[in-house]
Amino acid sequence: MSKRSKIGPEVFSCESCRTKKLKCSRVHPCSNCTSRGITCGFLTSPEKRQTTVHRDADEGITSLLRRVERLENALLRDGTTPALRINDELQHSTLDGPAATNSGTGKTARDDDLDTLENLAPGHNTALTFDSPRYEIKTTYEILGSVSSHASFSPIALPPYRAAVSLLDSFEANVEPVCPVIHRESIRSMTKTVYLALAQRQPLVPSQAALLLALFSLSAFFYRHHNSPQVASTDNECARLSGYWGHCALQAINHSHQAAAGTLEDLQAHILMSYVSFHVEGFSAIRHRQINMAVFLTRSLRLHRLDSEPHGEPLKPLNVSQLIELETKRRAFWHVAATEWLESTMSGPQEGMYFIHPSHVHVNLPGDFTGSTHEPGSQSDLAGPPNTSTFLLAKIQLAHLCRETTDLIPLETCKVMQMPYEHVIDLDGKFRTYVADLPFFFRADEASRAQSKPLEMVYPGITTMRYWIQTATHSRRCRLHQRFLLRLSSDPRYVYSRQACLESARVVIGAFAEPQGADDSPSLARARMEMVVHHTHLAVVVLVMDLCSNKAEAARDRIGNEVAAALGTLHDATAVSEHAARSLESLKQMLHKHSVFVPTVVHIGGTARRQTSLEQTLVLQASTNSSDATATVQHQSFDPYTNYNDVSDMDFSTSDWDELFASLDSRPL
Structure with a gap:
């Protein structure tokens, strides 16, 4: 920016016209000064100003023409094999001095030329002008x-x-x-x-x-x-x-x-x-x-080929600043890719679809900021103390499992029932292997949590990382087996799906039992809770479905208590989390819509999640007139055995339960 542009707008009129507020012809001498016979003076000579403007314009046009000419020469020099010749010409071109590959960006000189020709280069303004925020x-x-x-x-x-x-x-x-x-x-x-x-x-x-x-x-x-x-x-x-x-x-x-x-x-x-x-x-x-928009930007910035070798030759050694930029881009890309793959297995408009395909990705896995990385598809080492990339690497591994699940498992239940059940067992084995191979500070068993206590004093974020990894993993394992939960009679192998569903649902709900840190702020506690409300919502639905459908199971009373405790946990969370309130309300509405009678404890106290008092028990009753159906709230002592006979009397088909689960699972939280 020039010195004058900082002071004010450039003056084009002569001094006389400015003083008299006349329209100046902006030539020397101007028409007004000539007719009055006075001296015409300009702060900046019109000839000098026009020369500068024309020179800047000429330089911009000349630079653009050079780029066009370079592309034409590279394409036309060998008309028989233009696609093979263009990379070689661009590789050896030294026009304007750019290297064949911009170190740390993954972009080639050809990319820069195409960006310029298509007006896509960063910093190129569009034809429209917008007011900049102040x-x-x-x-x-x-x-x-x-x-x-x-x-x-x-x-x-x-x-x-x-x-x-x-x-x-x-x-x-x-x-x-x-x-x-x-x-x-x-x-x-x-x-x-x-x-x-x-x-x-x-x-x-x-x-x-x-x-x-x-x-x-x-x-x-x-x-x-x-x-x-x-x-x-x-x-x-x-x-x-x-x-x-x-x-x-x-x-x-x-x-x-x-x-x-x-x-x-x-x-x-x-x-x-x-x-x-x-x-x-x-x-x-x-x-x-x-x-x-983040997915779109990863493509616009060409981050999907960040570590590609355009000409079959290794990239030149990078300095420290370039290494930092390259590693930051790797982390940003993999964060976006992992998020998209993870959410392809969650209910919502994005379910069953993702845009970033692994076959199109040429980006090393993130490492540290010293240039240490992992090749795509390699088994990255998560052992040792955690660092800034440990959680991201674990998230990427889980995201690959979710992407594989999206590719293999259809969205429609009828198609799931037609696919080989072995595919589900294979995916389940991969989820179990993933959990077993996690570093001890990310595992949820008591021994691992006790072992990680010393690390948590130095790395307080471990608790939140473990919280997210465990709930995200087991909620997706729940969804993998959920549609077999109601079909135990059709195939004895589905008993394993029920066991897997209940096991993972209990892990998700049990995550709420982990005590908060002494230094946790209310916002941090709320954020941790909201992080897993969606997963807890799904786990509660799984328990309700099992309670209502598998009537002859000996462990029915235990599951009933777990349902009551889980609903009570969600109610406790409503004091600090709006998401939990929406989840609980969603469960109430859908269960009432489908005439499911489930007692709900709305207050659970103590670190062991034992029932200490009852504020209210919700009894959902089916109305003979569906338009006037309402849920009644009764204040009474809670008995976990109460109302289960009502549940047993209901005769739901598997299609009814599929509809119920779809309604509960797709409710926006």
Whole structure:
């Protein structure tokens, strides 16, 4: 930016016309000064200005013509084999000095040329112009005041630098263990750059502003104000700041997409905003949109061939900054790919489908920031103490199992019944092997948890990582076997599916019994609970189905108690989690719709999850008039044996249960 552009807009009129506010012809001398016989003076000579403009335009056109000519020469030099010759020509071309491959990006010179020709290169503006958001620095209490008064979100307010550093600390402590897509030193350096630009009244890079706002929003959600009141002093203030910066981040992301084709910072911002949307709204349309945009950006940035060798030759050695950039891109890509594959086995519009195909991926598995990586498909070593990539590697392994399940298991129950049952057993074996091969600090058995206690003092994120891995794995194992749960009479082999279903459902529900850490903030406890509400919802449905369908089972009383305790656990969670409240309400509505009579304990106390008191027992009753059907709530002592006769009297077909499960499983939480 020139010195004059910082002071004000460039002046084109002569001094006389400016003084008299006349329309100047902008030539020397101008028509007004000539007719008045006075001296015509310009601050900048029109001839010099036109020469500069024409020279800049000529240079841009010349550069574009050179690129076109280079592509034409490479294509036409050997007309018989253009596809084979073009890579060789581009490899040895030295026009404008770019290397054949941009180290650390996976892009070739041909990619740059095509980006330029198609106007897709980062930084190329579209033909449409958009107003850039304005940014300023305000104290967090000034921001809270503007939020309370419903003031406009323009200009966008960022916290003071010291508060920003506190938010970065919160991100590293609470978010980075499960979302390791940000390099610590890089984000801190970028934060300094952004705040220096604000202090000097310079415009911000849109993608950097979007990433910083998304990070502030997610960090504020988990901020522990009792340790450091630098940002906020109450949980409510943290939540309001998180919502404000989340709204501003969406605005900044939108502007960044309008200003450029996409950058790594844009991708990281979408990843962080998918977490913000999830913790605020659950599996909402906004969250799905963030993930879909992240998938789109991985393709736009060509991250799917990040470690490919375009000309059959190994990439040149990279310096430290290039290694960091390359590893950050690997982590971002694999995080997006793993998330998409995992969610292809969850109910919702994305169920049964994914966009990133492993055959199209040429990206090494993430390692550390020193260049140590794993080849795709290799058995990565998860042993030893955890690091920033340990959780991501475990997540990727589970995602591959989910992708395989999506490819193999049809969505329609009738087609599942026609496929060989051995396929289900094989997949189940892979899930069990995955759980058995997890490092001890990710396993849920008592011995492993006791062994990991010393590590948890140094790595407090282990508890959350284990919480997510166990519930995500066993909920998907539940879904794998669920449709065989009701068909024990048709094939004796399905008894194994029932056992697997109940075993995994108990692991998911038992995850709530793990005590919170002493330093856990209410927001962290809520986030951990919301992380697995969907999985717990599914596990409760499985227990209810088994309770109501397998009437002759000797362990029926035990399962009835487990159903009551699980529903009570969900009710307890409603005090801190809106997702749990929606889950419980969804269960009530669907069970009532299908006339399922299930007693519900709504208060479970004690660390052992023993029943200590009853606030109410919900008895769902079928009405003769379905339009007037209502659920009645009765306050009475709870007896786990009560009302099971009502359940036994119901005569549900397997198709009825399939419809019930589909209704319960697809309810938006």
